[in-house]
Amino acid sequence: MYQKVQSIRVVATFFGLWISAYILGNFQDYVAFFLIFSLGILHGSNDITLIKRAYNTKNLTFLKVLMSYLLIIGVGTTLFFSIPPVALILFIVFSAYHFGEQHFHFLKIDNGIISYLFYLGYGLLVITLILYLNASDALSIINEMIGVIISLDVLRWILLISAILTIITGALVYLKQKFNVFIELFYLFLFSIVFFASNLIWSFALYFILWHSLPSLADQVQYLYKEVTKETIIQYIKSSFIYWLISVVGFFVLVQFLENSPTVMLSFFFSFLAAITFPHVLVMHKILKD
Known part of the structure; x- marks a missing residue:
C-alpha cells in the first residue's frame, strides 16, 4: 500500500511539472492557492480534536485546548510583528522538522537526537531547495517579512549545511x-527538477500538498478512526470543517487591510x-512518536 x-x-x-510548463501566469498561482487553502489548510484544521485525543486526560476540556x-x-503572530527575524527562523526550523518527521516517520526509529537532527x-x-531555486521571489518575500536584506549566499550556505x-x-x-x-535520492532529484522549473508558489504547493498534507491527512484519519476509508475521511472533513472555514475566512478578512502588493500579500x-x-507541529510530533 505504501509503495502504491x-x-x-x-x-x-x-x-x-507538466502543468508548470503549460499553464502559466496567474492561473497557475490560483490553482496553487486553491490547493493550499483547501487540502493544505484542511490538514491542520483538526488539531483541537487531535490534541484532545493525544493528551487524553480528564482535566483537558475543550475550552482549555x-x-x-x-x-x-x-x-507566533506577535513574534512576527515584534521580532520577525526570530519568528521566521522558528517557523523554518519547526516546518523543516515537521516535513522531515512526516516524510520518514514510516521508519519508526528511536526518538533520539540523531533522528531529530535527521x-x-x-x-x-x-525548504531551502524551494527557496534557492526560486531565489528572486523568495528573497523578496523574506526581505519584506523581516525587514532585513538576505543575500543568495545565505541560502547557498544553508543549503550546503x-x-x-x-x-x-x-x-x-x-x-x-x-x-x-536510492529512492530517497530520486525523490530529492525529482523535487529539484520541479522546483527549478516552477515558480515559488507552485513549487511550494506541489510539495506541501502531495508530499506533506495528503500523507498527514491519512495519518490523522488513521489515528482518529483506526482506518482510512471513504466514511472516515468524510467524518474527518465534517469534524474539521468549521475550523477550516474560520481559518480561511479569517485570512481573507485580514487581507483586506493590506496594501495591494503581491510581495506584501x-x-x-x-x-x-x-x-x-x-x-500543528507540536501535536503531530506527539502523534507520530507514539
Whole structure:
C-alpha cells in the first residue's frame, strides 16, 4: 500500500511539472492557492480534536485546548510583528522538522537526537531547495517579512549545511534501520527538477500538498478512526470543517487591510501559515512518536 501511494505521488508530481510548463501566469498561482487553502489548510484544521485525543486526560476540556491553541497562535503572530527575524527562523526550523518527521516517520526509529537532527536536516534541505531555486521571489518575500536584506549566499550556505547534516545523520539512521537510499535520492532529484522549473508558489504547493498534507491527512484519519476509508475521511472533513472555514475566512478578512502588493500579500500569507503551523507541529510530533 505504501509503495502504491508513493508511486501515485511521483506520477502526480510529474503531472504538476507538466502543468508548470503549460499553464502559466496567474492561473497557475490560483490553482496553487486553491490547493493550499483547501487540502493544505484542511490538514491542520483538526488539531483541537487531535490534541484532545493525544493528551487524553480528564482535566483537558475543550475550552482549555482551544485557549492553549489560540495562545500558541497568538504568540507566533506577535513574534512576527515584534521580532520577525526570530519568528521566521522558528517557523523554518519547526516546518523543516515537521516535513522531515512526516516524510520518514514510516521508519519508526528511536526518538533520539540523531533522528531529530535527521528530520530537521532533511526538511531544511527541501525548504531551502524551494527557496534557492526560486531565489528572486523568495528573497523578496523574506526581505519584506523581516525587514532585513538576505543575500543568495545565505541560502547557498544553508543549503550546503542542511545537505551535510542530512547525509551524516541519514547514514547513522541507516545503520539502525535500513531504508531505500536510492529512492530517497530520486525523490530529492525529482523535487529539484520541479522546483527549478516552477515558480515559488507552485513549487511550494506541489510539495506541501502531495508530499506533506495528503500523507498527514491519512495519518490523522488513521489515528482518529483506526482506518482510512471513504466514511472516515468524510467524518474527518465534517469534524474539521468549521475550523477550516474560520481559518480561511479569517485570512481573507485580514487581507483586506493590506496594501495591494503581491510581495506584501505573499509575506502575509507565509506569516499566516507560520502562525497556525506552530501548534500543528507540536501535536503531530506527539502523534507520530507514539
